[in-house]
Amino acid sequence: MAQAVRHDAMRARNLSLVLREVRTHGSLTRASLAEVTGLTKTTVSKLVGDLLDAGLVVETGAVRAGERGRPGVEVRVSGDRVAALGLELNVDYLAVRVVDLARRVRLRLTQTVDNRLSEPLDVIGDLRRLALSALAQAEGTGLRVVGAGLAVPGPVDVESGEIHSAPNLGWRNVPVGAALDLGVPIRVENEANLAALGELWFGVGRADFLYVSGEIGIGAGLVVNGALFRGARGFAGELGHVVVTPEGPQCRCGARGCLEQYAGQDAFFDAVGDRSPYAHGIDAIVAQLEHGDAATLAACDKAGWALGVALSSAINLVDPHTIVLGGIYAPLFPWIGGVVAETMGGRLAQLRAQAPPVEVSQLGSEAAALGAAGQVLETVVADPAALSERLTDRRDPAPR
Amino acid sequence: MAQAVRHDAMRARNLSLVLREVRTHGSLTRASLAEVTGLTKTTVSKLVGDLLDAGLVVETGAVRAGERGRPGVEVRVSGDRVAALGLELNVDYLAVRVVDLARRVRLRLTQTVDNRLSEPLDVIGDLRRLALSALAQAEGTGLRVVGAGLAVPGPVDVESGEIHSAPNLGWRNVPVGAALDLGVPIRVENEANLAALGELWFGVGRADFLYVSGEIGIGAGLVVNGALFRGARGFAGELGHVVVTPEGPQCRCGARGCLEQYAGQDAFFDAVGDRSPYAHGIDAIVAQLEHGDAATLAACDKAGWALGVALSSAINLVDPHTIVLGGIYAPLFPWIGGVVAETMGGRLAQLRAQAPPVEVSQLGSEAAALGAAGQVLETVVADPAALSERLTDRRDPAPR
DNA sequence: ATATTTAGTCCACAACGTAGACTAATTCGG
DNA sequence: CCGAATTAGTCTACGTTGTGGACTAAATAT
Incomplete structure (x- = not known):
């Protein structure tokens, strides 16, 4: 579990620390880096020098002026050297994103397609084509794609x-x-988990929250202290199968009265009598709501209530700081947010000072793909030395 | 968040690593320590030397023989130098334990008393007397009590x-x-959380499990990868208020149909028409069950079912490796274990390969107090250098 | 008794961070 | 406009820690 710390590990950690601080602060001078990290100016200078050599940070010509004394040169993360691929394979679309180390999205490819109609290998083939094309474009602009993350619904x-x-x-x-088989290391992960991380790094995310992903199924990703909580086997976050009514309607999962039966995407389409969502999508539902359709409004109430009940169980068990609603719940928020908060509040009021606030995701369907890419970038920040030989083996004379 | 690593931090970590390995393996030679830690023999020798000086480990005269070559001298954790105080303040008893660094229980003091009848400050006074007496006894035998942990029901x-x-x-x-005000640092923590840690360090605990503490209220402690999961505000694990039936009986917490209404201690006493449990305690219930009393058996079935329902929600959210039933559920296990596992299994079968196994706690009411002491000892193992000046400041010439 | 094997120590050295002197580049005050 | 003050960054000597391999110690096998 714990590992011995040697000089190289010490260096790797401090390198990571400096890079992380630069990234979270946007840009920072060596002097202020010394202050925030607690390292000496000397050490910071050496570390920054190595990061510059590796191309992970760049000096901005701009210097912080205004005050007295010699102005410092700020460094910021370079977005032009390292990038990661974020992929999402979902029921009704494929998405590919290229994100650079500075967390700027460099390329977006999305393809709407009903993947339930195709064989797995064909779907994977489609995604592979998209990904390889993105990879080629990224590398054409000089970016080194160090890895890929893939979000899947399950x-x-x-x-x-x-x-x-x-x-x-x-x-x-x-x-x-x-x-x-992309030729770069790939990490596969649950869509809800990656969407949560996407929200953390690219959206409204605080360091502690429960992200609720309403798609056809309902999943959740729990972020605790800036890290994903995966459970012992990696199956944590199956919010869709939390009990709402133990003897309620039969669920696909074999149990009865699961949240998914009340608040899954299909529950909404059932309410409006429309069983072919891929023709209209969630927008049709929103349109109905805007026109004040009673059946659809009732479906929202029921879904919001069920979501509130399930979330109150989740909050009692897991105590997230905030709830972030994503997926279909984002467009539906004006109609369900109130009921959800009310139901939750009613069940939690006495046990804790206040129920966690309920917020809306801002990322739309991009969240998971961005989280997938972000996860790869995070491994780079966690150990920049692993990326660049130059950072570990400096006796190697510089090539000329 | 992350901290800079300097030479002293490197040393502190390696010291901790060595001590931890010695503790988990029972006893180990320097040579085998070098192997398991990945440090060189030289470094291990130095670290072990410092731990010996500090009195945290001792050399056993015994040498590992049988094989060829010079036999190694094994070192093991010394139980005679450092200890911790584990306290529990619960509804119907007070408990004090003194546990040494080798995790041997050196002293047990327990006092049965209905604390609902007294003012908080009186109860705390009682506990203080017990604790000070234990402290005096421990220090009389040369143990240095480095801290205390206190378990409370909430x-x-x-x-x-x-x-x-x-x-x-x-x-x-x-x-x-x-x-x-014991004169040693004290950490207060939820009873269920500490009981879970007690189970981890002194009982059946694997590294990943959900401990269910059935007392008057129902709590849970989640251990993930050997560490407690506390949630954003430290309120995680309120299993007693997970929803079983959203419109069920009114609960003390303001909500309806919480698990506690079905499977809390009072539910059992209600079933047998006995509202003064402190006269008979849980033993009376067990006696009824052994005589085959129908009402009590029915209460078990209902409680077991409700527990199964709530646990299936918990498992879906949090994915523990194992469920450990403690508190009153331990003696009741023969009558509820089956229903719990069945209900859980029925709800989880299709989503995951198998439902987590349900086990019984072996520690009885000692679990929380032991966990409280263990938590303090863990801080010593995590940073032995903090304890002993001699480990950090070796230029100081040895006193003579 | 001697060879072999394994444990533990010793010593020269390498890697890394530190402390503080030193140089560089600004602003402030006259 | 020039020197004092101030802040940024580099340079050098040094301290701490782990490493690698030689060396010593203590056992078994032949």
């Missing part, structure tokens, strides 16, 4: 890169990671 | 050492930590 074995099961695609035990 | 503000609320005692915002 629990995953992260070690092997296999989809454990994706009920809404009808897939079981599909080794997506291996099948994609 | 959510806690760990920072300030205040009880947030203890519904079953009727307490609110009681600063127990300060009021105890």
Whole structure:
């Protein structure tokens, strides 16, 4: 578990610390880096020098002026050297994003398609084509793509890169990671988990929140102290199958009265008598609501109530600081947010000072793909030395 | 958040690593320590030397023989130097334990008393007397008590050492930590959380499990990868208020249909028409069950079902590796274990390969006090250098 | 008794961070 | 406009820690 710390590990950690501070502050001079990290100016200078050599940070010509004394040269993360690929394979679309180390999105490719109609290998083939095209474009502009993350709608074995099961695609035990074969390391992960991380790094995310991903199924990603909580087997966050009514309607999962039966996407389409959502999508529902359709409004109330009930269980168990509603709940928020908060509040009022605030995701369907890319970038920040030989082996004379 | 690593931090970590390995393996030679830690023999020798000087480990005269070559001298954690105090303040008893660094229990003091009848400050006074007596005895035998942990039945503000609320005692915002005033640092924590840690370090605990503490209220402690999961505000694990039936019986907490209404201690006493449990205790219930009393058996079935329902929500959200039933559920296990596992299994079967196994706690009511002491000992193992000046400042010439 | 094997120590050295002197580049005050 | 003050960044000698391999110690096998 714990590892011995040697000089190289010490250096790696301090390098990571400096890079992380630069990234979170946007840009920073060596002097202020010394202050925030607690390292000496000398050490910071050496570390920054190495990061500059590796191309992970650049000096901005701009100097912080106004005060007395010699102005410092600020460094910021370079977005032109390292990038990561974020992929999402979902029921009704494929998405590819290229994100650089400065967290700027460099490329967006999205393809709407009903993947329930195709074989897994064909879908993976489609995604592979998109990803390779993105990879080629990124590398054409001089970016080094250091890895890829893939979001899939269902629990995953992260070690092997296999989809454990994706009920809404009808897939079981599909080794997506291996099948994609992109030539860069790839990490496969649950869509809700990655959407949570996307929200953390690219959206409204605080360091502690529960992200609720309303798609056809309902998932959740729990971020605690800036890190994903995955559970012992990596199956945590199955909010969709939390009990709302123990003897309620039969759920696909075998149990009864799961949240998904009340607040899943299909529950809304059922309410308006429309069973072919891919023709109209969630926008049709929103349109109905805007016109004040009673049945749809009732469906919202019921879904909001059920979501509130399930979330109150979740809050009692897991105590998130904030709830962030994403997926279909984002456009539906004006009609369900109130009920959700009310139901939650009613059940939690006495046990804790106040129920966690309920907020809306700002990222739309991009969240998971961005989180997937972000996760890869995070490994770079966590150990910049692993990326660049130059950072570890400086006896190697510089090539000329 | 992350901290700069300097030479002293490097040393502190390696020291901790060595001590931890010695503790988990029982006893180990320097050579095998070098192997398991990945440090060189030289470094291990130096670190072990310092731990010996500090009295945290001792050389066993015994040498590992049988094989060829010079036999190594094994070192093991010394139980004679450092100890911690584990306290529990619960509704119907007070408990004090002294545990040494080798995790041997050196002293047990328990006092049965209905604390609902007394003022908080009186109860704290009682506990203080017990604790000071234990402290004196321990220090009489040469043990240095480095800190205390206190388990209380309800959510806690760990920072300030205040009880947030203890519904079953009727307490609110009681600063127990300060009021105890033992002269050693004290950490206050939820009873269920500490019982979980007790189970981890002194009982059946694996590294990942959900401990269910059935007392008058129902709490849970989640251990993930050997560490407690506390949630953003430290209120995680309120299993007793997870929804079983959203419109069920009114709960003390303001909500309806919480688990506590079905499977709390009072539910059992209600079933047998006995509202004064402190006269008979849980043993009376067990006796009824052994005689085959129908009403009590029915109460078990209902409680087991409700527990199964709530646990299935918990498992979906948090994915523990194992469920450990403690508190009153341990003696009741023969009558509820089956129903719990069945209900859980029925709700989880399709979503995951198998439902987590349900096990029984072996520690009885000692769990929380032991966990409280263990938590203090863990801080010593995590940073042995902090304890002993000699480990950090070796230029100081040895006194003579 | 001697060779072999394994444990533990010793010593020269390498890696890294530190402290403080030193140089560089600004603003402030006259 | 020039020197004092101030802040940024570099340079050098040094301290702390871990490493690697030689060396000593203590056992078993032959």
